[in-house]
Amino acid sequence: MFKLHGIYAPIATPFAGGKIAYDKLEKNLRFWLGSDLTGIVVMGSNGEFVLLSPEEKEELMRFVCGYVKGRKPVIAGTGAESTVETIRLNKVAAEAGAQAVLVVTPNYYKGEMTEQALGRFYQDVADASPLPVILYNMPRNTGVNISAKLAVELSKHPNIIGIKDSGGNIVQIAEIIRNAAEGFSVFAGSASYLYPTLALGGAGGTLALANIFPDECTRLQTLFEAGKMKEARDLQIRLIESNHAVTARWGIPGLKAALDMIGLYGGDPRPPLMPLEEADREELRKILIRTGFFPKKT
Amino acid sequence: MFKLHGIYAPIATPFAGGKIAYDKLEKNLRFWLGSDLTGIVVMGSNGEFVLLSPEEKEELMRFVCGYVKGRKPVIAGTGAESTVETIRLNKVAAEAGAQAVLVVTPNYYKGEMTEQALGRFYQDVADASPLPVILYNMPRNTGVNISAKLAVELSKHPNIIGIKDSGGNIVQIAEIIRNAAEGFSVFAGSASYLYPTLALGGAGGTLALANIFPDECTRLQTLFEAGKMKEARDLQIRLIESNHAVTARWGIPGLKAALDMIGLYGGDPRPPLMPLEEADREELRKILIRTGFFPKKT
Amino acid sequence: MFKLHGIYAPIATPFAGGKIAYDKLEKNLRFWLGSDLTGIVVMGSNGEFVLLSPEEKEELMRFVCGYVKGRKPVIAGTGAESTVETIRLNKVAAEAGAQAVLVVTPNYYKGEMTEQALGRFYQDVADASPLPVILYNMPRNTGVNISAKLAVELSKHPNIIGIKDSGGNIVQIAEIIRNAAEGFSVFAGSASYLYPTLALGGAGGTLALANIFPDECTRLQTLFEAGKMKEARDLQIRLIESNHAVTARWGIPGLKAALDMIGLYGGDPRPPLMPLEEADREELRKILIRTGFFPKKT
Amino acid sequence: MFKLHGIYAPIATPFAGGKIAYDKLEKNLRFWLGSDLTGIVVMGSNGEFVLLSPEEKEELMRFVCGYVKGRKPVIAGTGAESTVETIRLNKVAAEAGAQAVLVVTPNYYKGEMTEQALGRFYQDVADASPLPVILYNMPRNTGVNISAKLAVELSKHPNIIGIKDSGGNIVQIAEIIRNAAEGFSVFAGSASYLYPTLALGGAGGTLALANIFPDECTRLQTLFEAGKMKEARDLQIRLIESNHAVTARWGIPGLKAALDMIGLYGGDPRPPLMPLEEADREELRKILIRTGFFPKKT
Numbered sequence A, B, C, D: 001m002f003k004l005h006g007i008y009a010p011i012a013t014p015f016a017g018g019k020i021a022y023d024k025l026e027k028n029l030r031f032w033l034g035s036d037l038t039g040i041v042v043m044g045s046n047g048e049f050v051l052l053s054p055e056e057k058e059e060l061m062r063f064v065c066g067y068v069k070g071r072k073p074v075i076a077g078t079g080a081e082s083t084v085e086t087i088r089l090n091k092v093a094a095e096a097g098a099q100a101v102l103v104v105t106p107n108y109y110k111g112e113m114t115e116q117a118l119g120r121f122y123q124d125v126a127d128a129s130p131l132p133v134i135l136y137n138m139p140r141n142t143g144v145n146i147s148a149k150l151a152v153e154l155s156k157h158p159n160i161i162g163i164k165d166s167g168g169n170i171v172q173i174a175e176i177i178r179n180a181a182e183g184f185s186v187f188a189g190s191a192s193y194l195y196p197t198l199a200l201g202g203a204g205g206t207l208a209l210a211n212i213f214p215d216e217c218t219r220l221q222t223l224f225e226a227g228k229m230k231e232a233r234d235l236q237i238r239l240i241e242s243n244h245a246v247t248a249r250w251g252i253p254g255l256k257a258a259l260d261m262i263g264l265y266g267g268d269p270r271p272p273l274m275p276l277e278e279a280d281r282e283e284l285r286k287i288l289i290r291t292g293f294f295p296k297k298t
Helices: A022-033 A054-068 A083-096 A115-128 A148-154 A170-179 A191-199 A214-225 A229-249 A251-261 A278-290 B022-033 B054-068 B083-096 B115-128 B148-154 B170-179 B191-199 B214-225 B229-249 B251-261 B278-290 C022-033 C054-068 C083-096 C115-128 C148-154 C170-179 C191-199 C214-225 C229-249 C251-261 C278-291 D022-033 D054-068 D083-096 D115-128 D148-154 D170-179 D191-199 D214-225 D229-249 D251-261 D278-291
Strands: A006-010 A039-042 A074-077 A100-104 A133-137 A160-165 A185-188 A204-206 B006-010 B039-042 B074-077 B100-104 B133-137 B160-165 B185-188 B204-206 C006-010 C039-042 C074-077 C100-104 C133-137 C160-165 C185-188 C204-206 D006-010 D039-042 D074-077 D100-104 D133-137 D160-165 D185-188 D204-206
Touching: A006 A214, A022 A054, A039 A054, A054 A074, A054 A083, A074 A083, A083 A100, A083 A115, A115 A133, A115 A148, A133 A148, A148 A160, A148 A170, A160 A170, A170 A185, A170 A191, A170 D191, A170 D229, A185 A191, A191 A204, A191 A214, A191 A229, A191 D170, A191 D191, A204 A214, A214 A229, A229 A251, A229 A278, A229 D170, A251 A278, B006 B214, B022 B054, B039 B054, B054 B074, B054 B083, B074 B083, B083 B100, B083 B115, B115 B133, B115 B148, B133 B148, B148 B160, B148 B170, B160 B170, B170 B185, B170 B191, B170 C191, B170 C229, B185 B191, B191 B204, B191 B214, B191 B229, B191 C170, B191 C191, B204 B214, B214 B229, B229 B251, B229 B278, B229 C170, B251 B278, C006 C214, C022 C054, C039 C054, C054 C074, C054 C083, C074 C083, C083 C100, C083 C115, C115 C133, C115 C148, C133 C148, C148 C160, C148 C170, C160 C170, C170 C185, C170 C191, C185 C191, C191 C204, C191 C214, C191 C229, C204 C214, C214 C229, C229 C251, C229 C278, C251 C278, D006 D214, D022 D054, D039 D054, D054 D074, D054 D083, D074 D083, D083 D100, D083 D115, D115 D133, D115 D148, D133 D148, D148 D160, D148 D170, D160 D170, D170 D185, D170 D191, D185 D191, D191 D204, D191 D214, D191 D229, D204 D214, D214 D229, D229 D251, D229 D278, D251 D278
Parallel strands: A006 A039, A006 A204, A039 A074, A074 A100, A100 A133, A133 A160, A160 A185, A185 A204, B006 B039, B006 B204, B039 B074, B074 B100, B100 B133, B133 B160, B160 B185, B185 B204, C006 C039, C006 C204, C039 C074, C074 C100, C100 C133, C133 C160, C160 C185, C185 C204, D006 D039, D006 D204, D039 D074, D074 D100, D100 D133, D133 D160, D160 D185, D185 D204
Antiparallel strands: none
């Protein structure tokens, strides 16, 4: 079975003229496939999945898997508010050729998303999914948390292979690592705490920042696994500011502006998301330069 | 233009065998149309709109408008995460024959839903919508608040006619009423603060509880408008506990169980929502009985 | 026994040279005693009670009660983190001549302030207090809420006569009014929801704004009790902006600046509270003028 | 100047008959002084400092410093709501013989505790303090956060030597470590994230759990500093559950019950804190046993 390990980029979805711009996406994919990244995630939060129609989602999964053609693993974000739609998308992902699915918590009916309801949801999804399932905890967007207790319980399901925890609660991450079933992988959901997650026994991360700096993010894990703690830590600390810029501070508009800056295609996000304003772009550019990784030395 | 006033029920969507049960819905609609309700809202939060596919949404709007045939106004909940899908659904609602649309705030990208982004979203939607637009503030589900300042600003748009405020912040409600453009209607989003909303100059409410007790909810406003303050207040206070049961406490599972109890069809909600457990049903029944409005005296 | 009803001002504590400025306080008290206010609260949140030493608290209660000499009721804020200190201050308040005590929830150990612990605290305090006790719910400052359920339970204690609810949750206020023991008074904790509180059966309010506009705040209740709903509501809506300015927006620094503006003594708050900055003072002045109550017409 | 490094226990304050039980404290101190702990903190959150009168605080600092007599460093928690009282207690701490002071954020007037106000507070305190000052960030109790930006700015003050960060936000901790002035120490405020804090370059911790397991907590840092990453990490993971029990889960009542269990004196906390109930004691005992560190093997 597919084993979750390493650094993945949750790739941005490029738009032009209100439609998915597949030619631009191809160009971006070429860059990511040529990088040190372990793999990619299509239709994560950074992929604006909630702004895509069901038809666009199907088409996008097919395109990406078709283009990547097994050169790196592809994980598809298939979480939807309803159980049945999530399962349907999982089947499409399998047909398209993805290696695993990433399933965010349903979240509009927060008050009803008890441990019991979430547990049932993930079990139903995992039972019916032809691909291994990765839990996706994203409290900042969902207002719902997958507790350590629930993650540990779900880790026993043979078709649930890991969690991407974007909550950033390092104690929760430690508790999941400690108590989860053997073989269950814990992924940092953000570059800002990749190093502490690895230090506690995590398996890698799915990092917005890896869209921009795939080699640098991957290097952090390589250094860590080679026992070069000081270098890993220094690199961690260097990545925090730029990661913050393309996540909590400016979100997808920031990520897409950064893609434009490094020579890929970012373009505008889909409304209601708004493009980054000029003054913020200037500041973002300075932040990218301060990393020392941009512009690339040749 | 359509004027928002009175008591609306945001109707539940009945399911059977995983599909919308139109025969059951017809039975329920007969009850609501025969009641004192001013009108109905299809695909509000209580209608499990986020659990419906785009095709189901279209079909449901057409069915309800077709069945109601103008006997009472129908408002359609058309809010979606993306601006373009919201506008598309507004057009379908207009073709189906709805009187207005209720548009919830986009909410997955909470961090990006600034005043500016929300303002742009509603203006784009209102500009393109063939039907008058009602703002829908639902912070408990969305984690996003439409501030009094933003609501007041949007009230000036000729195609934005009111707000359903389900936040329950009575000071915010008072500020909107005070400062909004002439003719803009403020609706309580929950029966628990209908009376204070009316007392401050609100125009009515869209109330989950009106699914169950349509005449009693409507009577509160009738009493208030007849200057019978004491009776209105006493009725308000009587409605709080049962309203709480079918909203914050047990949500849609509670509402559907209550529909079953009063002789309509509730049925199970769509997963991941879970049906109310037996012990909770017993307690809910007691709460309904304590209102004195159930079972109906004949 | 003392009956809680009407409008109280939770008076500011004036400082000069790092000490309580009793001469300034005397001047302010003359104004409040000459107004339509029902009574005053010394050492409420607006009185900077957490910034006073135990000795200052004792002295201040004695001074105020001595000066007021029964012309209006005086309520003393005696809540402290520890039960024993609260009880001690209650005894001093009784000796000083106060009519009742206002007791805020202990709050530093939020995690331990369960319903059970809060219930025990208030029962112990009420059992030992020579004066009637008023519960003080102030979640914005304390991070702790006295639930409707707890307030109702405590309302049965013979020495607990009411609650000042500064949480602003109008449904919670309605539930307390509905279910509390006979004779238990519910007070709005802020002018912004005085009218809805009265409309639901509340007994009055303790209002920061009553420091500045005592007659206008009192008039709202007089109008309401005379059945002049429209006038009461219009006055309510006029008071919201200025009330917001001296509470949530600028807090005690705003209140003290406003006192200076209307010709009383505000002065600087005690550090770490900082005096209002010049630009904010200008804006505050405009807000006061917009009320139409300032400057006083003669 | 005093350099903050290593593991400190924020010691519990024992009570008997409503008074500080100095004989019991002496017994406990003997244990802590005989352990591997670097030092102790008197009147931290675990010392129930908000439940002590000013006189008790003075007496307690004098007693502890007098008993310890320089055998280990003593840090005194002197934070109070008012600047002037904080400075006064700092002087008493210096006279008593403490090495440094730990100053929590003022917090009752949360709305006014802006970066600017907090910055001014700490600068005034540090300017006037005869002892080096340690910032104390405790958002769970205070509802106030010292941001990385503010901590970094304050780190430049010559009399501010470190921070105890009990917020647990590992990214904030990383940012402070990265950007603070040379020589500024960052301490974990809880045993649950001691290892990740050290891994990022932190200097140690002040840990409730160190009251109970002083040698084990200290060993974690020793292992880390010896480069034994795997052992350090395993120990970290073993400490989480018991640490949770004496902090977030059961707070001071849990800590005091655990002290009783290991043969020290815990006793009852001061009301309104309530002693741990019997069933919870049983569960706590099991948790302590599960650590493998209790009961001590001889």
